[in-house]
Amino acid sequence: DQQVKQNSPSLSVQEGRISILNCDYTNSMFDYFLWYKKYPAEGPTFLISISSIKDKNEDGRFTVFLNKSAKHLSLHIVPSQPGDSAVYFCAASATSGSRLTFGEGTQLTVNP
Amino acid sequence: DAGITQSPRYKITETGRQVTLMCHQTWSHSYMFWYRQDLGHGLRLIYYSAAADITDKGEVPDGYVVSRSKTENFPLTLESATRSQTSVYFCASSWTGYYGYTFGSGTRLTVV
Numbered sequence: 116d117q118q119v120k121q122n123s124p125s126l127s128v129q130e131g132r133i134s135i136l137n138c139d140y141t142n143s144m145f146d147y148f149l150w151y152k153k154y155p156a157e158g159p160t161f162l163i164s165i166s167s168i169k170d171k172n173e174d175g176r177f178t179v180f181l182n183k184s185a186k187h188l189s190l191h192i193v194p195s196q197p198g199d200s201a202v203y204f205c206a207a208s209a210t211s212g213s214r215l216t217f218g219e220g221t222q223l224t225v226n227p
Numbered sequence: 228d229a230g231i232t233q234s235p236r237y238k239i240t241e242t243g244r245q246v247t248l249m250c251h252q253t254w255s256h257s258y259m260f261w262y263r264q265d266l267g268h269g270l271r272l273i274y275y276s277a278a279a280d281i282t283d284k285g286e287v288p289d290g291y292v293v294s295r296s297k298t299e300n301f302p303l304t305l306e307s308a309t310r311s312q313t314s315v316y317f318c319a320s321s322w323t324g325y326y327g328y329t330f331g332s333g334t335r336l337t338v339v
Contacts, residue, residue, distance in 0.1 A: 121269070147325050158317055158330030159270070204269060213258065213277055213324025214285065219269035 118142045119207050121218035129226055134192040136221050138205030141186065145207040148181060149215065150190050153202045162203070163190070195225045233318050233331035240308050240338055248303045248334050250318030258321045259301040260328065261285075261293065263314040270317065276301055277324065308338045 120139045128134045136150075146167035151159035165172040165179045165188070172179050178191045192199055205218040231252040240246045250259065261273040262285075272285030274293040282293050290312060292304045301320075305312055315335050319328040 124267075149326060156332070158319075158332050160330070161328070164326060208325035210325050213283075214260070214272055214275055215325065215328060216272070217262070217270040219267060 116141075117219075118145075119205055119216050119218040121205055121221050123221050124219070125222040125224070127224045127226065128195050130197055131194045134190075134195045134199065134223055134225065136190040136192075136203050136205075136223065138188050138190075138218055139186055140188075140207050142207070142209075142216075143186075144209040144212070145216075147208045147210050148179070148188050149206045149208075150177075150179060151204040151206060151217075153204065153220070159204055192223075195223075197225045197227050199223060200225050231318060231320050231329055231331045233316075233334050235334060236332065238334060238336050240336070242309060242338055243307050246305050246308055246336070248305075248316055248318075248336070250301045250303070250331060252299055252301075252318075252320040252329075254320065254329075255298055256320035256322055256329075257298075258324050259295065260319040260321075261291075261301070261303045262317045262319065263287065264317060264333075265314050273303065273316075275324075305336075308336075310338050312336065313338045 149164040150162040152162045153159040181188045202220045204220045206215045208215045234249045260275040262270040276282045276295045279298045318331045321328045
């Protein structure tokens with residue numbers, strides 16, 4: 116039972132344009148959501164997070180949007196840069212819990 | 228050096244052999260986790276630990292054993308390796324169970 120789902124295995128965008136990565140979840144207990152970024156041969160690194168009490172969180176070029184009624188979140192990267200090319204993992208947790216559940220990941224390629 | 232380290236980085240082993248992957252963190256984080264990364268599945272939780280001498284199963288625990296006698300170490304043992312356990316394994320640690328994970332660089336394990 117995949118509780119966190121990223122339906123797009125890959126996404127390709129041009130440098131300077133917006134990248135939008137999507138994530139859906141099914142568990143109503145999830146109330147904290149995160150995005151991790153992973154380069155080849157490295158471990159995932161934390162990018163940005165959002166609590167369920169918010170619907171938007173910004174950090175520089177990165178913005179995460181949360182739609183609780185649709186159980187959907189998205190990561191917007193504006194403008195996209197070639198260095199953003201990586202695998203992006205969506206993750207979710209319950210603040211009362213003790214684990215993160217990850218999605219399958221989306222490979223983002225930003226073309227110069 | 229401060230941080231979280233995994234060893235070895237690469238390992239090739241034969242079917243049926245026992246192999247242990249090591250994870251060491253220097254922050255005294257309470258929580259430690261083992262994930263495996265496979266194409267199409269993302270990161271799946273194998274085992275986690277909320278404190279020394281406390282461990283619990285994740286999504287895919289079969290064929291694996293963990294122990295945590297000291298806060299800083301969380302070894303993962305494959306008792307009798309199978310080809311389906313060929314994967315990249317990531318260890319992570321955190322002060323909480325629901326966010327703030329820091330990942331190691333991973334161990335690429337090949338079972339032949």
